[in-house]
Amino acid sequence: MALPTTRFLPVLDCPDPRALAHFYRDLLGWTITDDQDDWVELARDDSTALAFQRDPDFRGRAWPAEGVHAHLDIHVPDLDAAERIALDLGALREGGRGGSTGFRVFRDPAGHYFCLCKE
Structure with missing residues (x-):
């Protein structure tokens, strides 16, 4: 049995959600749909979105x-x-x-x- 999902939303942790959302907004041409200090969402449409969550300790990996x-x-x-x-x-x-x-x-x-x- 599959989950009865209503939405699937990948989330990227980062030190500055707004800055990273603006990078992907400009790269993809999508729209910011939720803009808070610790959480920003970017969407192309109702089914395709990406979110960014504040994590001040996030460091990229090699x-x-x-x-x-x-x-x-x-x-x-x-x-x-x-x-x-x-x-x-x-x-x-x-x-x-x-x-x-x-x-x-x-x-x-x-x-x-x-x-x-x-x-």
Whole structure:
């Protein structure tokens, strides 16, 4: 039997939820739907959203040495254009991870990993 869910919402811990939500808002073009000091939500529509929760002790991990338990995959039609946008917004490209043909690995300003993936 499956859970009777009404919503599935990934949440990223970070030291500054508002700043990180603004990064992803600008990267994805989504809308901030809930903006509090310790919690900010960003949504594309009623079924696709992402939230950011304050954790003043959050520190990004080194991948693969420290392991990463989750990351975001963002599918785009043009990897080069998407990379330029991500870098202009403050993302950092992770060298040696991801080829130029299928996907590229980045860190957001708080240190979370995300991949830009060719559609």
